[in-house]
Amino acid sequence: MRLTTLMSAPAVTVAPDAPLPEAARLMADTGVGCLPVVASDGHLLGVVTDRDLAVRRAAPGGDPPAEVAAVMSAPAVTVDADGTVDDAYRLFRRTGVRRLPVLRDGRPVGVLSVDDLLIDALRRFADLLAPVSGSVLREDGGRGFRSPAPSVPSPSAPVPGGPDSPVVGDVMGRALVAVGADAPFREVVDLLRRWRTGSVPVLAGDGRVVGVVSEADLLRAQDPRVTGDPPHLTARRLMTAPALTVRPGTALADAARLAVNRHLRRLPVVDAEDRLVGSVHRADLLAAVGRDAADLADRVRFALLAAVHPEAFSRLSVRADGGRVVLDGRLPPGLGAAEAARLVRTVPGVGAVDVTARPDAPAPGAAHGGER
Incomplete structure (x- = not known):
């Protein structure tokens, strides 16, 4: 299979001397997380990602960088447009990057992400996620996505959480990394950097998860058209709400589908009162689904x-x-x-x-x- 059938195209690019607010606006307006940085002749110089703009730009100490060239990664890890899925997988595995500019004659024609390959893989092998539980994740009145309350099982039905019905609680992590709703912008940035995570749940005073702040949210916050003065924003203003969450009793296959379909790398895990009890990474969900086949x-x-x-x-x-x-x-x-x-x-x-x-x-x- 050719990469051009899976990549996002055409590539949305930016010049190295573009002001960082302009690059942030371009990402927000086009909904992309990676901008190839190109010279005047269209040849690739490097890449700038949402994380570069959201975290590195807001790093403490000294004057903040003003242009894309100051925060871009160069040289970029790339793949040729005539390459195959094999080539992309080897690069992702070897380098650990999440996105690859796809080049033809040195010029970007698209961008391929890990999610592009993962979603295609799961589409091909959806049977590996079956059978799924009887619960279907649904949106319930603005409170996020939840598994419906389980009905009374029949004597022959699998016991929730038993060996025939693996659930999120079997694989979730219990380290609680979160911020309060009134946490300032700088505290949120520092937490993402310190824990090397792409998102963090936002809690109300009673411990309920009321939203999630991600790198994309921090990126939008640095667009003056949207928020004005980012350093004076709190997590409540930064967050995306309601949060997409799961419960410990949610079937692994259901949680894996939610993570893949919504392009989420991590899901907060909440109890019946929406209080944070842990988190689960998409990779852990997919690995567990495979083990429990x-x-x-x-x-x-x-x-x-x-x-x-x-x-x-x-x-x-x-x-x-x-x-x-x-x-x-x-x-x-x-x-x-x-x-x-x-x-x-x-x-x-x-x-x-x-x-x-x-x-x-x-x-x-x-x-x-x-x-x-």
């Missing part, structure tokens, strides 16, 4: 999906017999038999691995065989 072959497919890419499954066959797993067909470029076997062995329940699959583009004269 009933079928061993599905668990292996999900592990490969998370570590490699969805293209692998158009050419790779996964079979499981007891604890023995067989990989047949074609391995994706860049994934050898030994590495594939190591990945599969990390899946709980796997006892032995046979890799009879061959590389997708074998080198002339290369020998291929099984690896156990």
Whole structure:
């Protein structure tokens, strides 16, 4: 699959000498989180992200930077427009970046994000998230998204939270990082920087979650057309409300869908009174859904999906017999038999691995065989 079918296009770009407020307005107006920085001839010089503008621009000490060039990352990690999903996955895994400018002849033609690949992968393998619970996340009267109160289960129904019905409470973190509604702008920025997180819940005096402040909210706050003087703003003015939250009893698959569909990396977890009890990261949700798949072959497919890419499954066959797993067909470029076997062995329940699959583009004269 070509990257141009998944990327956001055309690329929204900015000049290196553009004032930072102008770049912030451009991001807010176009709804993007990454701007390729280009020279007058259109060639890429670097990138500036919502985090650069929201956090680095507001860093304490000295005069704040005035132009995009002062906060951009250069050189940028990029991918060629003629590349494949394989190429993008390898770059994301190796560098840890969240967005890649897509170049043709050195000029950006679009931007590809981790979310673009993740959503495409889940669309292809939605069956790995099934079966889902009977609850469906819904919006209830402006109080955010919740799982409906569970009905009385029938004697044959899975017990909520039991082995047949994994829930958010099984994987959530219980470290409570949050700010009060009256916290000033600087305190919010410092908290995001110190904890290296992209968002933080906002609490009322009684501990209820009333909103969330994200890097995108901080970015909007620095647009004088919207808020005026950012340093005098409080979390109450900065936050997005109502917050999208889940409860400890929310099914993992439901929470994973919410995180992916709404492009959220972290969800606050609240109790029945909307008080914060923890948080759960999207990666933890997806990993847990894969681990809790009933079928061993599905668990292996999900592990490969998370570590490699969805293209692998158009050419790779996964079979499981007891604890023995067989990989047949074609391995994706860049994934050898030994590495594939190591990945599969990390899946709980796997006892032995046979890799009879061959590389997708074998080198002339290369020998291929099984690896156990």
